[in-house]
Amino acid sequence: DIQMIQSPSSLSASVGDRVTITCRASQSISTYLNWYQQKPGKAPRVLIFAASNLESGVPSRFSGSGSGPDFTLTISSLQPEDFAMYYCQQSYSTPLTFGGGTKVEIK
């Protein structure tokens, strides 16, 4: 199985901060990498697909980069509505696997 390691597992940040979350796969997955935001009681929301493609309707302050084993999700200027859990997920091979999540909290 491909392990997806997210870091950090949690972070505290202020509104307006630039935030970076990383995801490392245990082997190369090309660009078969999706990023999700999840708020309590809600389904995961797609932010980025195929490593760097912004899903329709997602604010441009979100961006994704990377390929192979190493990926990054960046929030350029953190907004109050961005405090949530974030997950990465690989679609390269079976079983599909998710990172353990990063909780973004208010400082």
Next chain:
Amino acid sequence: QLQLQESGPGLVKPSETLSLTCKVSGGSISGSNYYWSWIRQPPGKGLEWIGSTYSNGYTNYNPSLQSRVTVSIDTSKNQFSLNLTSVTAADTSVYYCARLGFTVDCPHWGQGTLVTVSS
């Protein structure tokens, strides 16, 4: 706009079979080059892929659940289904259906449904 909606019992007894259906609207399952998947999330925990089906009926399951899982597709009703046998309390989760699979296409998820395993 593609929409997915899960349905099924919210309470299942231990040792019984959990059965859920995902109705797809705004797009056709038949003939599409997409995978249709089930994912679950225990309360307060992370996400676990259960299995996927393709429009031709091909299936692929998480090895950790493979002995108990069946995912099937009904193109005539534009829906796909999950059966999980011999459930225990550890299977209590929010179950999501999604257009998600071994591609670089943008995923689409349903809103999820909570299934509790309890007597």
